[in-house]
Amino acid sequence: MTKDTLGTVKEFILAEFLPGEDPNALTSSTPLITGGILDSIATLKLVGFLEETFRIQLEPHEVDADNLDTLAAIERLVARKGRAT
């Protein structure tokens, strides 16, 4: 599950926002929001993707660097929300 989540999200981010970039450069700790990869539109696209793919429901206050800044944080968020639902 963990590997799937991380890999799926990574694939989505690479395809959607970083086409042509080296996949190895995107690690589980690469800063996505604070590093400027995810702007507001990209963040909302990612939220839509997470909700649809992992069948979770995010709240506006959860859309921040705490939860979405790295692949690792996203993985934790998905796991937490998955448990909650």
Place this chain on the structure above:
Amino acid sequence: MNTQTSQQGTALIASDTAVSTPSEAGIPRQWLGMFAEVHQARRALVLAVQLGLLALIVRQFRIESTAFLQVCLLAFGGALLQEAIPRPHRLSFFALLSLASIALVFGLRQGALIVASGLALIGICHLPAAFRVRVLVLALAAGVLAALRLDWISGPWSRAVWPILGSMFMFRLIVYMYDLRHETGPKSLARTTSYFFLLPNVCFPMFPVVDYKTFKRTYCDVELDRIQQVGIQWILRGVIQLILYRVVYYYLTMSPADVTNPGDLGRFLVANYLLYLRISGQFHVIVGILRLFGFNLPETHHRYLLASSINDFWRRINIYWKDFMMKLFYYPSFFALRKRRVSERASLVIATLVVFVATWLLHSYQWFWLRGSFPLTWPDALFWGILGLLVVANTLHESSRGRARRLGNRKLTVSEMSGVALRTALTFCFICVLWSLWTAESVSQWFSLWTSAFENGITAQTWHALSVGAAAAGVTAIGASPGARKPQQSRAPGGLMNRTFVTTAAIAALFLVGHPRVYTRLDARLATVMDSLREQKLNRQDAAMLEAGYYENLLSVERFNSQLWELYSKRPAGDANLRDSGGMRQIPTFLVEELIPSLDITFKGVPFQTNSAGMRDDEYTLDKPAGTRRIVVLGPSDAMGTGVLASETFASVLERRLGAHGGYEVLNLSTSNYTPPQHLWLLEHRGFAYSPDAVVLVGHDDDADRASRHLATVMSRSIEVPYQELREFAERAGVTAGMPESEARRRLKPYSDEIVAWTYRRIADLCRERGATPVWVFLPFLVEDRQQVDEALKQHAASAGFMTLDYSGLYRGKDIRSFRVAEYDLHHPNVAGHTLIGERLFRDLSSGVISSRLGLDGRNDSTKGLP
């Protein structure tokens, strides 16, 4: 050293030099502890040197204010001292330092009031009641504070408290409540107190909107050393920006009225935008100081001058504000719309528009707490409206086509780099234009700026200037584009240690460059520039405007001119100008306004009376008593005696001194804001009625500008100009009755010199016709760099036939500030100042040619020893 710090030291070594664990390397634990101690001592020493040099630079360049230097010393000392404090108590230590800074700047009483008000607001946030109830109580408390802010009810706060209290709570309370609603972790009084009373806030009414969750999340999240070193870099960067701001403010800014061609327009637009360096500089310094205490906050601005699109600009400038709006408005709006099944694109558009409308309103809300007014202006609405629409358009574009993002610093191709450079240059130009609209007094003034710039078409010289400017912008943009920079890794080969060394060297270099012993050895002109950059003052244009009371009622000064705003913010409550105090009235004649006769009011804290003829003086009969000699004094507010009693003005001092010789009257016809053409009219229609033997006209270095400005005012109000020559000047300048004042001012400005020269000639001619001796006295303002007489002006007065008295050296060797009626008032002398001028005038009038005309031959013996 305790175990904790030892462990931290170990961690620091590990972080910096990748040391193996003890078991791996076989190094005894005590050795490792010793290494850690040495490392920590070295780190503390380097930090002390860096902070010491930064403090010297702050002092050397008089960055911001004296209070800021004190707060810097407190913060820097605290940052060094915290090393000795166990980690769990450091946040409490920071909170205490923050509270101490408030007492340091505001004193115990006012400081206690700020803290008590703040704690009360924080207390409301934590009331044991439902969230909605707490929000309601907070709104009620805000209502009470608003009433106090507007002076509807009186409170014990000084006026200076509001901007600081406002900046601490107006946005942070909103963020705090939002996060409190969703926070699940333990509450901490030290963290909350730190968050609201953030240490350097006491010196900065304009403060970044720090996000509470980020503040909490990033506290000491990596090694303190790393956080601090970035902080040091940002403080240095901020200080450099504040110095650059002075370069722009003192040497590049120009008045809209001075724009006469496209080259001027370009300079005006760029300088106007670059004034923002002050805010970005302050924000860098603020967050830099916070980082010294372990708050690993992100940067507030990211190379905003190099934004390559409107959205990019919005993302780079004032990032904290953007994040605040995203959190409070954008995401909640988007989610709410999505829940109502609104399409994604429509939701994006609406949420973006909500952000910009809210930004517009919240800026006014911010100014309410800072200045007590709630400005909603057209330029403001247009700025945010246009910016909002452009961001929406860009958002739609990016949402459908995506935006190029890169991982790391991949080198761009030449064509990519050229594209970025071109977009960067265009965005910069566009933002300069939009910014000029935002900061314009009115939309009509903004249009007038453009029409006047292109009135005469574009000359070859302008094309040349524009192409040079475009080339410079292109080269800068290319040089600064991401692809042109070396990859991150190669930029910092030695990691933290190297960066620390480079930063320290840069700080030392700035200190040396700013030291008089160094820069005075350079070129003399450069030394003069460096001298000017070492102090905070008004530029010539603002000082002149301030003197004319021009900014009194303009919102723009409160909102965009931080230098003037600071000066104004020092004024006590109720410190209105003479017009607003009921001392002057508008009249539909060439004078435009006049002192109301038989007044008895309080103005600037002192009684202000006028006689039945509207003079700030005793009653005088029109018929001159036999054997009496009369001197009429004409000047603006300083001669009228703003802030001092009528009996304390230099005219009264002169009258008393002359009185010792019997039979002298000095009639003070000086009136606030009057300019040379008004003096002419006043003298002709009222002054000569008193049959003066001498007329003393007070001159200032901005008389020429003020003379043409008055003519512009009169023309714009369609008031008849009673002098043929002045009408001709207006005609030559293309000024017509009813023309917008800003446009008329701009057109008449080139004729300022001729207008004042003619006015002086006319006054002197009339004096001679009436048998009065014309005397022109140059009085310097009460600022160090405005002590020299304008030689051209003096020459005009001399050519016209005035006896000229040049008081350029009046304050030489003295503390000029001690002669001001108030610290914030650069133009009005206090009693000591008036005495100095009056005595000097008496001495000069008692000697030379005029003394015989005034019957004062040989009577200057009593003045020996005077300055």
